[in-house]
Amino acid sequence: EIVLTQSPGTLSLSPGERATLSCRASQSFSSAYLAWYQQKPGQAPRLLIYAAGSRATGVPGRFSGSGSGTDFTLTISRVEPEDFAMYYCQQYGSSPPYTFGQGTKLEIK
């Protein structure tokens, strides 16, 4: 099973700042199988990024994903007020179980 570790646990930023969220895997896998989700309280997760760097339909351009091997990053170029939420990475490689990171909370500073 691939374990995903997200850092930091909590990221405190002001609107307009750049956010960099990390997702590190316990073993290397294809970047084709890494997704990022945003979750707000009381809501289902929302797909932001798939295949490490492809934005899902309707996702603003300030969200971008990158990485390969064991290290992946979600970047929000300029954080907007509506971006404060939990973020999860997920790997969905050819061999289940599919796993999620434990999450990074993006909070208002």
Next chain:
Amino acid sequence: QVQLQESGPGLVKPSETLSLTCSVSGGSISGFHWTWIRQPPGKGLEWIGSMYNTGSTNYNPSLKGRVTISVDTSKSHFSLSLTSVTAADTAVYYCARGSVSSAYFYFWGQGTLVTVSS
């Protein structure tokens, strides 16, 4: 627009079976991956299992053979059965749709809280 809606009991007794259904509207149930994911209160996301467009299934080994996922194409819904539940199974349960070939999830249900308690 594809919409998913979970339904089922909100309270299940320990040792009994948790059964949930996900109704799919706005799109075909055929040809996609269908998945159940859960989230214990205040915690992260856990993949439970998936049924693929081939009809095959995969389940999380951590659930030790307690899980069954099935699809009823005639009713446009898919189901989750989790046997021998304990308090550790208390969670919000989500159904989700993967793509044709990959298990990332664009469409989600709103989630349903299932509490295991006597």
